[in-house]
Amino acid sequence: MATGTVPVELPELTKDELSRYSRHLILPEVGEEGQRKLKAARVLCVGTGGLGSPLALYLAAAGVGTLGLVDFDVVDASNLQRQIIHSTADIGRKKLDSAAEKLRALNPDLNVIKHDTLLTSANALDILKDYDVIADGTDNFPTRYLVNDACVLLGKPNVYGSVFRFEGQASVFATKGGPCYRCLYPEPPPPGLVPSCAEGGVLGILPGLVGVIQTTETIKLILGKGSPLVGRLLLVDALDMRFRELRLPKNPECPVCGSHPTLTQLIDYHQFCGISPATKEEIKVKNGIPQITVAELKRRMDAGEDLFILDVREPFEYQIANIGGKLIPQNEVPQRLSEIDRNREIVVQCKSGGRSQRIAEFLKQSGYPDVVNLAGGILAWSSEIDATVPKY
Amino acid sequence: MTLYIPTPLRPYVAGTDTLEVQASTLSAARDELTWASPDLRKHLFTEEGKLRAFVNVYLNNEDVRYLPEKDATGVSATDMLSIVPSIAGGR
Numbered sequence: 177m178a179t180g181t182v183p184v185e186l187p188e189l190t191k192d193e194l195s196r197y198s199r200h201l202i203l204p205e206v207g208e209e210g211q212r213k214l215k216a217a218r219v220l221c222v223g224t225g226g227l228g229s230p231l232a233l234y235l236a237a238a239g240v241g242t243l244g245l246v247d248f249d250v251v252d253a254s255n256l257q258r259q260i261i262h263s264t265a266d267i268g269r270k271k272l273d274s275a276a277e278k279l280r281a282l283n284p285d286l287n288v289i290k291h292d293t294l295l296t297s298a299n300a301l302d303i304l305k306d307y308d309v310i311a312d313g314t315d316n317f318p319t320r321y322l323v324n325d326a327c328v329l330l331g332k333p334n335v336y337g338s339v340f341r342f343e344g345q346a347s348v349f350a351t352k353g354g355p356c357y358r359c360l361y362p363e364p365p366p367p368g369l370v371p372s373c374a375e376g377g378v379l380g381i382l383p384g385l386v387g388v389i390q391t392t393e394t395i396k397l398i399l400g401k402g403s404p405l406v407g408r409l410l411l412v413d414a415l416d417m418r419f420r421e422l423r424l425p426k427n428p429e430c431p432v433c434g435s436h437p438t439l440t441q442l443i444d445y446h447q448f449c450g451i452s453p454a455t456k457e458e459i460k461v462k463n464g465i466p467q468i469t470v471a472e473l474k475r476r477m478d479a480g481e482d483l484f485i486l487d488v489r490e491p492f493e494y495q496i497a498n499i500g501g502k503l504i505p506q507n508e509v510p511q512r513l514s515e516i517d518r519n520r521e522i523v524v525q526c527k528s529g530g531r532s533q534r535i536a537e538f539l540k541q542s543g544y545p546d547v548v549n550l551a552g553g554i555l556a557w558s559s560e561i562d563a564t565v566p567k568y
Numbered sequence: 569m570t571l572y573i574p575t576p577l578r579p580y581v582a583g584t585d586t587l588e589v590q591a592s593t594l595s596a597a598r599d600e601l602t603w604a605s606p607d608l609r610k611h612l613f614t615e616e617g618k619l620r621a622f623v624n625v626y627l628n629n630e631d632v633r634y635l636p637e638k639d640a641t642g643v644s645a646t647d648m649l650s651i652v653p654s655i656a657g658g659r
Binding site: 223225226227228312313314315316317320337338339340341342343344345360361362363364365376378383409411420421422423424425507 | 574575576579580620621622624626629630631634650652653654655656657658
């Protein structure tokens with residue numbers, strides 16, 4: 177299926193391009209016309225991380241003419257296990273700059289457009305409108321719903337991919353007559369229920385596998401060849417190396433792409449996903465649980481206070497780094513309450529503050545009178561208090 | 569009938585990736601599942617017993633929301649039930 181805005185007059189290929197893309201030109205499904213379509217195409221990669229890396233690299237290699245990149249993040253060492261467009265020398269650098277440099281080195285003819293911004297309801301329509309296909313390589317629910325809704329409103333296909341640990345999903349949303357992300361998942365999970373890659377982990381190769389699936393779908397849409405994953409949800413299980421396909425019907429009552437849409441403009445997606453906006457002051461209490469900063473914890477420990485630090489991570493994490501807390505992995509807490517003293521103040525701690533918040537809420541519901549959550553977890557401790565504590 | 573448990577939900581079933589469920593309808597399968605694993609029940613269903621909107625259940629490769637007989641759909645020993653929750657990782 178062809179995309180909407182590839183121009184009728186396709187650009188000619190130069191002599192160098194005829195040589196570079198010879199392996200495409202001899203494929204009946206691509207040929208010179210297909211390569212010219214790729215050259216004319218404008219693709220937006222939202223995110224230049226795990227999924228965005230293979231997406232951008234292979235789109236550049238394939239001869240896509242214009243590649244927009246949206247990212248506001250900076251390269252961190254922990255990215256390099258999977259974000260292969262970045263290198264060790266790029267640590268601390270803007271991901272946009274790092275990615276653009278590698279893409280231009282791979283393909284100097286590529287027109288790279290950098291969007292150095294967080295994608296929001298205020299700018300999404302304006303940014304997306306100039307592209308033919310949008311490839312979603314983001315890592316959070318609010319942005320996924322934002323990209324989806326913007327694509328439906330603009331009539332742009334949304335090539336979707338997502339990963340968690342060893343499993344991935346891929347599909348193509350927002351085509352004419354096809355379903356959208358909300359047809360699949362009308363609502364996001366409550367915040368904190370589905371861990372991020374930072375909390376749950378991800379096999380490094382997995383976004384590579386899913387990202388290339390997304391790239392393949394993008395190229396097929398541009399060429400108008402093959403059967404894209406419209407109305408199909410591809411599930412990848414990398415551990416068993418199984419691929420399954422599930423049917424994904426368009427929901428006639430979908431509020432965005434259904435027959436009688438009720439959502440005709442972009443909304444506040446953080447609110448939709450149940451995430452309260454950060455205020456200028458630090459958030460002191462969350463869901464009834466007081467938050468303690470690492471600085472405050474350090475102060476109180478140095479003052480000799482009798483705190484019970486409950487570390488709810490997994491044993492292998494504790495081995496990498498710990499601040500001396502009592503280790504009870506989160507899933508074991510309900511059975512091991514007898515080991516958590518109700519008469520003491522319990523400081524619940526994990527890697528970045530997510531799991532510990534949930535366990536703190538559980539302890540409070542179980543009748544513990546004095547429970548606080550260590551905001552930012554051991555990562556914040558490493559950043560702000562003791563850099564010898566390894567980050568992972 | 570085999571029920572496939574996705575990674576995010578395996579901690580609630582002692583890490584296993586499949587459960588065997590004996591049932592003749594989807595509704596009976598749901599009842600047996602929730603009896604077998606109360607933790608899984610909490611993550612899949614609301615207090616009112618409705619499937620949560622960020623989790624989909626598939627009978628073979630069909631989303632159960634769109635089956636004409638819905639919960640009354642008959643199931644056999646060779647059918648597969650899959651739970652597919654939404655995941656957002658990408659970076």
